[in-house]
Amino acid sequence: MATQSITLPAAQPAPIRYARILAKETLCEWRRMLRTKVFSLSVIGFPVMFYLLFGSANRGTSFARYLVAGYSCMGVVSACLFGIGMGIALERAQGWLELKQASPMPRAAYLVAKVMNCAAFSLLIVAALLILGITIGGATLTVAEALRLTAVILAGSIPFCAMALLIALLVPANAGPGIINLIYLPMSFASGFWMPITYLPHWLQKIAPALPTYHLAQLALAIFGFAQPGRALLHWEALAGFTLLMLGAAWLVFTRTEARA
Amino acid sequence: MSASAVISPASHAAPAAWPVPLSQTRTVARLHSITKRYGPTLALDNFSLELRAGEVVALLGPNGAGKTTAVRLLLGLIAPTAGTVRVLGRDPRDSDARTRIGAMLQIGRVPEMLRVGEHIDLFRAYYPSPLPTAEIIRAAKLEGLENKMFVKLSGGQKQRALFGLALCGNPDLIFLDEPTVGLDVESRRAMWDRIRALSAAGKTVLLTTHYLEEADSLASRVVVINKGRTVCEGTPAEIRNRVSGRRIRCITRLTGDFLLTLPTVSEIREDREAVVIFAEQPESVVRELLQRDPTLHGLEISAAALEDAFLALTSGHAAADVAS
Numbered sequence: 001m002a003t004q005s006i007t008l009p010a011a012q013p014a015p016i017r018y019a020r021i022l023a024k025e026t027l028c029e030w031r032r033m034l035r036t037k038v039f040s041l042s043v044i045g046f047p048v049m050f051y052l053l054f055g056s057a058n059r060g061t062s063f064a065r066y067l068v069a070g071y072s073c074m075g076v077v078s079a080c081l082f083g084i085g086m087g088i089a090l091e092r093a094q095g096w097l098e099l100k101q102a103s104p105m106p107r108a109a110y111l112v113a114k115v116m117n118c119a120a121f122s123l124l125i126v127a128a129l130l131i132l133g134i135t136i137g138g139a140t141l142t143v144a145e146a147l148r149l150t151a152v153i154l155a156g157s158i159p160f161c162a163m164a165l166l167i168a169l170l171v172p173a174n175a176g177p178g179i180i181n182l183i184y185l186p187m188s189f190a191s192g193f194w195m196p197i198t199y200l201p202h203w204l205q206k207i208a209p210a211l212p213t214y215h216l217a218q219l220a221l222a223i224f225g226f227a228q229p230g231r232a233l234l235h236w237e238a239l240a241g242f243t244l245l246m247l248g249a250a251w252l253v254f255t256r257t258e259a260r261a
Numbered sequence: 262m263s264a265s266a267v268i269s270p271a272s273h274a275a276p277a278a279w280p281v282p283l284s285q286t287r288t289v290a291r292l293h294s295i296t297k298r299y300g301p302t303l304a305l306d307n308f309s310l311e312l313r314a315g316e317v318v319a320l321l322g323p324n325g326a327g328k329t330t331a332v333r334l335l336l337g338l339i340a341p342t343a344g345t346v347r348v349l350g351r352d353p354r355d356s357d358a359r360t361r362i363g364a365m366l367q368i369g370r371v372p373e374m375l376r377v378g379e380h381i382d383l384f385r386a387y388y389p390s391p392l393p394t395a396e397i398i399r400a401a402k403l404e405g406l407e408n409k410m411f412v413k414l415s416g417g418q419k420q421r422a423l424f425g426l427a428l429c430g431n432p433d434l435i436f437l438d439e440p441t442v443g444l445d446v447e448s449r450r451a452m453w454d455r456i457r458a459l460s461a462a463g464k465t466v467l468l469t470t471h472y473l474e475e476a477d478s479l480a481s482r483v484v485v486i487n488k489g490r491t492v493c494e495g496t497p498a499e500i501r502n503r504v505s506g507r508r509i510r511c512i513t514r515l516t517g518d519f520l521l522t523l524p525t526v527s528e529i530r531e532d533r534e535a536v537v538i539f540a541e542q543p544e545s546v547v548r549e550l551l552q553r554d555p556t557l558h559g560l561e562i563s564a565a566a567l568e569d570a571f572l573a574l575t576s577g578h579a580a581a582d583v584a585s
Contacts, residue, residue: 017389020386021386021387024382024383024386025383025386028375028379028380028383031374031375031379032372032374032375035374035375035410036374090370091372093369094368094369094370094371095366095367095368095369096368096369096370096371096372098333098338098366098368099364099366099368099423099426101338102336102337102338102359102362102364102366103359103364103384103387103388103429103430104356104357104359104360104387104388104430105387106356
């Protein structure tokens with residue numbers, strides 16, 4: 001081969017450079033998401049608006065506590081599905097992702113930045129709902145409950161980030177919002193984000209344990225004592241299994257499209 | 262324009278990185294016997310291309326000729342069905358090779374809610390020895406746009422911003438995929454100046470275009486490509502001379518099939534009621550025409566325009582003639 005090999009100048013040590021890239025990527029992604037009003041207002045706005053309507057209507061009752069957990073789950077799922085699912089689907093469709101791939105950007109930095117931002121949005125949503133719960137909802141919440149809810153929501157964002165990744169790879173960008181709503185709204189309803197699952201039709205209650213959102217809801221509701229009888233470990237296992245399933249499917253789709261590309 | 266001084270030559274950026282001095286003959290990138298299929302579609306058919314240090318190569322061809330596929334292969338965005346790709350002595354999928362490469366691709370939309378300066382800042386972070394921000398702004402003519410959101414930019418400004426992103430890593434090798442597509446004449450000329458500045462700074466540039474004029478005025482070497490195959494290759498002057506024939510326009514009763522059998526006729530085209538004939542030696546063709554068809558009228562003979570040369574090169578049978 002006639003081409004010449006090159007040695008690269010040693011600039012910063014790799015880990016520091018890598019951390020810098022990740023920090024910048026995350027910050028840019030944060031700005032982008034926050035400035036994209038369709039996203040930031042609806043993802044934070046819907047749980048807040050719902051709580052203002054239904055939380056205040058049930059002021060002082062246990063349902064006001066229930067809804068803090070339920071709407072937090074709804075918030076995190078929508079932040080992940082719309083943030084990552086739509087984000088990546090759009091950037092893929094418009095060729096932007098290709099330009100980034102052509103640069104030496106570490107691929108993981110792109111994904112990690114997106115996941116961190118979903119976590120940040122989830123935190124904002126939980127914080128907003130906790131404040132609304134105490135003020136508007138008149139709910140009594142302990143610090144321990146608030147911290148446990150935050151932890152469950154953060155950990156619970158991981159399976160939905162994985163699901164969003166698969167959606168981004170499968171769904172064409174222009175059909176994205178419709179399809180994501182089609183997945184996310186029925187799942188929210190059937191998993192008891194909006195009302196206790198015992199009020200739902202019997203057949204729905206039977207289906208619910210097959211949904212990842214159900215297991216997230218049970219973990220969050222358990223903090224306030226609203227969960228169905230059963231062991232928490234089962235729900236964690238279900239979410240972990242779902243995450244692996246989604247990541248595996250995403251990997252399969254990705255390698256197949258790459259082979260065809 | 263003093264833009265040549267704006268971009269620091271590769272040799273200044275990292276002198277220690279080049280054990281061998283840059284010479285004009287060194288191959289920096291190469292596609293070797295590449296075949297690329299997308300399902301049943303053949304995008305590149307046994308296509309080879311070599312880029313030598315410091316040259317500006319224009320990959321010229323109509324839409325769907327395989328230009329973008331060639332660029333995407335060189336960037337390691339796709340893998341060839343058959344053949345080998347080497348860039349700076351490495352597989353382009355190797356991210357180390359990417360630190361010395363810049364790319365401007367055809368992009369539908371850029372994340373719009375980020376400012377130009379933020380995009381540049383982010384892309385600079387990807388490279389181990391990036392170009393200073395001020396130099397990128399100057400070289401891409403982005404003064405005053407740093408704080409503008411991408412969504413607020415005009416078409417020409419967007420292309421300049423994308424051009425700026427391609428320069429972030431102070432690359433030695435730059436791929437420009439249709440850099441002037443959709444630009445008005447003035448913005449196109451301004452982009453040409455910027456591309457000339459790159460070549461003056463010693464960068465190796467591969468640009469794709471379907472404007473012959475663009476290839477003619479920028480490139481040191483033109484590779485004409487159509488249907489995934491090289492049609493011909495040479496300096497812009499050589500390409501033009503390749504189709505040195507002239508066009509004969511007339512109204513005649515003679516059939517197209519017959520006209521094609523006349524000596525040196527490379528192509529015929531219908532033009533309303535008349536027929537346009539491209540021929541190497543128009544004199545002998547006209548003599549024959551007048552003899553065969555006494556009713557022939559409206560005769561015009563003119564030199565083939567650059568655009569005609571290009572069309573002749575990339576249309577089916579002319580391509581076969583020239584390539585052989």
